[in-house]
Amino acid sequence: MQAITHLPFMRVMHAFGGPDYFVTEYFRVYEGYVLDKNxxxxxxxxxxxxxxxxxxxxxxxxxxxxxxxELLEFPTSGIDLNLGCPAPVVCRKDAGGGLLRKPDHLNRILEALRKSIPGRFTVKTRLGYESPEEFTRLIEIFSQHGLDALTIHARTVRERYQTPIHPEQIRFAVQTMPCPVIANGNVVDVSTGQNLIAQTMADGLMIGRGAIRSPWIFKQLRNAYAGEPVQTITRADLLEYINLLYDTIADDLPVFDEQKHVNHMKKYLVYIVQGLDTEFEHQIRRATTGKNFKQTCLTFLDSREPVPVFPPNHSKLFCGFDTLR
Ligand SMILES: Cc1cc2nc3c(=O)[nH]c(=O)nc-3n(C[C@H](O)[C@H](O)[C@H](O)COP(=O)(O)O)c2cc1C
Structure with missing residues (x-):
């Protein structure tokens, strides 16, 4: 996820158990593009x-x-093509989710990439641009190019993040595609993850916002599938997570600018505070110094009280996951 899931964030996720594999933020490729060093x-x-x-x-x-x-010269495990980004500036240029409106061109891209990538080549897609009905044609295209996996964020570009997802479309892909299918969208806890797998029979889950809010989610899912006890997360656990994130990202910066760093931390906190005290959210929004930021977290999170398992179901940050509960 752009400007969120960078190297220090990956380190922190891993410290809490982490996913089986990571995907980088996207490299925005165009004529003359030079690899982003960060x-x-x-x-x-x-x-x-x-x-x-x-x-x-x-x-x-x-x-x-x-x-x-060029990327294959580095120790990457594979190349993934993004066909899901709904940002207007990306879609206008027929990239990301915008490419879903150009199936013939998409077909040519997949053909060229498959020919030039000897190892793992995967695609991350939405269901279509305007309507999930576009997905049948897209699956026809995806199934022709020997993909090593297809990850599906089961919404259209138009739906952005503000709707329930369409698990039946993932199920259709699982039945049709000759490669593993990874289900994505609205997994916020163990039950939503297990239900998404049960409804789709997908080979795995990709988790985005739910992992920012609760990095324990990977370990909790592994434990649940193994029939082991699942950790209950407390406010003190959240405090530890936020402090680790703050320090790990700060330590990774070439030049530390406190105010910029606090603003960057707010990108994570908007997800983390969902379901907690609204006053906590207000005070975090107003924080300008590191001291102020950390003190606010301490004030609201210094307790052994369990945090709510679910965020609110109708906010700008999380929406429609109750259909998976
Ligand atoms: C702020 C933000 C940035 C994102 N950046 C990317 C990205 O760079 N590449 C990508 O494949 N998906 C990106 N996504 C989409 C997520 O990977 C994921 O498909 C989507 O959020 C639904 O899954 P979730 O409910 O688990 O978050 C982004 C989502 C958000 C909210």
Missing amino acids: ILRSITENATGRPVDAQLIGQHIPSLVRISK
Whole structure:
């Protein structure tokens, strides 16, 4: 996730158990593009011991091929093509989710990338641009290119993040695709993860916002599937997580600018505070210094009280996950 799931964030996720593999923020590929050194560090300095796929976004075929080849010189576990980003600035250029409106061009991109990537080549997609009905045609295309996995964020581009997802479309892909299918969208706890797997029979889960809010989610799911006890998360656990995130990201900065760092931390906190005290959220929004930020966290989180398992179901940050409960 752009400007969120960078190298220090991956380190923190791993400290709490972490996913089986990571995917980088996307490299925004165009003619003349030079590899972003900071994103590249997620690959070259990945010390988690878990694989990391390099994600590309773009539509210019020679550049996508060139950058894939360049990336394969580094210890990446594979190349992933983003067909899901709904940002208007990306879609207008027919990249990310915008490419779903250009199936013929998409077909040519997949053909060229598959030819030039000898190892793992995967796609992360939405269901279509305007309507889930577009997905049948897209699956026809995806199934022709020997993909190593297909990850599906089961919403259309138009639906952005503000609706329930369409698990039946993931189920359709699982039945149709000759490769593993990873289900994505609205997994916020063990029950929503297990229900998404049960409804789709997907080969795995990708978790985004739910992991920012609660990095224990990977370990909790592993424990639940193994029939082991699942950890209850307390306010004090959250405090430890936030402090680790604050310090790990700060230590990774070439130049530390306190105010910028506090603002960056707010990108995580908007997810973390969901379901907690509204006054906590207000005070975090107003924090400008590190001391102020950390003191606010301490004031609201210094207790052994369990935190709510679910965030609110109708906010701008999380929406529609109750259909998976
Ligand atoms: C702020 C933000 C940035 C994102 N950046 C990326 C990205 O760079 N690449 C990608 O494949 N998906 C990106 N996504 C989408 C997520 O990976 C995921 O598909 C989506 O949030 C639904 O899954 P979730 O409910 O587990 O978060 C982003 C989502 C958000 C909210």
